[in-house]
Amino acid sequence: MSAGPKVIALEEHFTSPKLRALRGEKDSPVQRRLDDLGALRIAEMDEAGIDLQVISENNPATQNLDAESAVRLARESNDVLYEAVRAHPDRFAGFATLPTPDPKAAADELERAVVKLGFKGAMIMGLTHGRFMDDKQFRPIFERAAALDVPLYIHPTPPHPAVQDAYFKEYPYLAVAPLGFTLETLTHTFRLIVGGVFDDYPNLKIIVGHLGETAPFLLWRTNDILGERHKMPRAFADYYRTHFWLTTSGAFSDAALACSIAEMGVERIMFSVDWPFMKNRAGRDWLDAAPLSHHNRALIFGGNAAKLLKL
Numbered sequence: 001m002s003a004g005p006k007v008i009a010l011e012e013h014f015t016s017p018k019l020r021a022l023r024g025e026k027d028s029p030v031q032r033r034l035d036d037l038g039a040l041r042i043a044e045m046d047e048a049g050i051d052l053q054v055i056s057e058n059n060p061a062t063q064n065l066d067a068e069s070a071v072r073l074a075r076e077s078n079d080v081l082y083e084a085v086r087a088h089p090d091r092f093a094g095f096a097t098l099p100t101p102d103p104k105a106a107a108d109e110l111e112r113a114v115v116k117l118g119f120k121g122a123m124i125m126g127l128t129h130g131r132f133m134d135d136k137q138f139r140p141i142f143e144r145a146a147a148l149d150v151p152l153y154i155h156p157t158p159p160h161p162a163v164q165d166a167y168f169k170e171y172p173y174l175a176v177a178p179l180g181f182t183l184e185t186l187t188h189t190f191r192l193i194v195g196g197v198f199d200d201y202p203n204l205k206i207i208v209g210h211l212g213e214t215a216p217f218l219l220w221r222t223n224d225i226l227g228e229r230h231k232m233p234r235a236f237a238d239y240y241r242t243h244f245w246l247t248t249s250g251a252f253s254d255a256a257l258a259c260s261i262a263e264m265g266v267e268r269i270m271f272s273v274d275w276p277f278m279k280n281r282a283g284r285d286w287l288d289a290a291p292l293s294h295h296n297r298a299l300i301f302g303g304n305a306a307k308l309l310k311l
């Protein structure tokens with residue numbers, strides 16, 4: 001591998017002061033870490049041997065705000081993150097927050113963040129006022145990401161309220177990370193394919209956490225059955241393998257990793273933690289011990305991310 005950071009983590013969060021205040025977040029050990037863009041964050045990176053965090057605003061960022069507030073606060077969030085990256089350029093990089101309630105402004109903010117602030121792409125926090133990103137109104141964001149040749153990271157958010165009510169009313173703890181996040185994000189990624197987003201933007205690159213939110217396990221079946229029922233220019237699995245990269249955020253499982261590598265190829269898998277919701281050391285220790293060759297482990301720890309993000 002070339003010089004540069006060897007261990008790169010891509011789904012690592014922070015909270016900008018104005019969004020934190022708006023949401024009325026209470027103090028907690030997790031919130032204290034989300035607030036930190038300096039010593040505490042770097043100490044926990046060092047403790048686990050993580051060279052570089054690609055940092056993003058915590059869910060739901062600005063995606064449920066009115067359009068005017070979203071535009072203003074996304075810009076402020078990106079400016080806060082920019083200052084942190086500027087202070088620690090060897091340790092931090094940024095994924096932009098986008099004011100998706102105003103898609104044209106979101107495309108412009110993506111361009112500002114990439115061209116002026118040096119960010120590596122953007123993170124999409126699931127639904128925007130109940131809408132998935134295959135909705136035609138969001139095409140300007142994909143168009144700009146494709147033109148800039150930067151990836152968009154599709155991150156989980158709680159499912160639509162109607163889904164939460166129908167599926168999880170009796171078991172609200174299932175509606176978030178244990179299951180609901182996965183259903184929401186898996187649905188989001190599959191909708192991008194059947195919604196024709198990749199036919200419109202053939203070089204668009206999408207990152208998904210949690211080892212694809214079960215997509216590798218489902219790929220054969222979805223591809224097999226969808227081919228008969230929904231005609232597309234290419235096979236479903238071909239879209240997935242061409243346009244998607246997966247991270248290990250919050251999914252430290254040898255079995256899930258093996259399935260992901262088998263379906264996607266090792267060059268599509270990238271290390272991440274989902275700090276501070278998961279512990280850096282847990283992610284690092286797991287991947288250090290996973291049954292991989294030295295070469296493949298290095299690709300997952302940082303080689304693949306360095307190439308995709310042009311680090």
Ligand code: MN
Nearest residue numbers: 011013155274
């Ligand atoms: Mn996350």
